[in-house]
Amino acid sequence: MISNNELFLQAEPKVNIKSNKEIRVEDLVSVFSSDDKFQNKIKKLVIGKTEKEDKNKVIPMIYIIKKIKEVKEDIDIVAFGSPEILIEIENEKKEIKVLKFLKITLVSLILFLGAGIAIINFHVDVDMEKSLGIISYVVVGERDVEPIYLKIPYSLGLGVGMVTFFNRVLKKKKNKQPSPLELEMHSYENSIDDYIIDITKHNEKEN
Structure with missing residues (x-):
């Protein structure tokens, strides 16, 4: 049976968070405790902030545990998952749909031509016409x-x-x-x- 003095954390290896936003425990890990009030308090616990100039951030699980211990020192924490959580910071900038479509079209065209040339060169090397x-x-x-x-x-x-x-x-x-x-x-x-x-x-x- 789980006691009120136990807290379970399940970390994901990677999460996405918008820029200029407070990083809360619930953004990084799943939290479970038999004490619902304490569980909700830990979920909303702020452990940092994403800056506008940041592209990525790494939060070690040990840092999250340290912050939780500052709230309640005698809590027993059981952590699962990744020891380090990668935060991909999403900027508010929205890519223009037409530009995105052109990029996809260009990349698809390059891949198509590259694959075609590779197949042609392979057939020339093995003399496929002679084989047929x-x-x-x-x-x-x-x-x-x-x-x-x-x-x-x-x-x-x-x-x-x-x-x-x-x-x-x-x-x-x-x-x-x-x-x-x-x-x-x-x-x-x-x-x-x-x-x-x-x-x-x-x-x-x-x-």
Whole structure:
């Protein structure tokens, strides 16, 4: 049974908070105590503020515990989750929709052209035309330099295969397996977060 002298904290690795806003305990961690009054008091406890010039902030869990202990020294705190919480500070600046659309279009175009060039270079390296010609000879017994009846299904299959590989055709399910792209993006975001935490901590020590 949980006593009134126990407080449980569950930290998230990353949170978003607007600039020029007080940072409260409830913004960073989930709080639970059998004493509802004390729980609400801790949730509203201010432990800092986001400045307009800040881009990121790192709040160690030990700092949150220290602030809570200042309110009630004899409280037993049980903490779960990340030992350091990364705060991404959101500025009030709103990006123009047209500009955002142009950026997305430009990036999509560059990726499309880059992928196309990569596929073309791969086919030149392995001499795909010759390979399809050999397949044509094996299947129909005739040497066709440009077997269109093989090139068309091959091209369609290449596109369908890539889309299927990245799980973008089938309907989304609650327990669906993540695509390789989603796994790679998740790993990339975690690496970026770790890097930002290290850099932010280093800058805070220098200041």
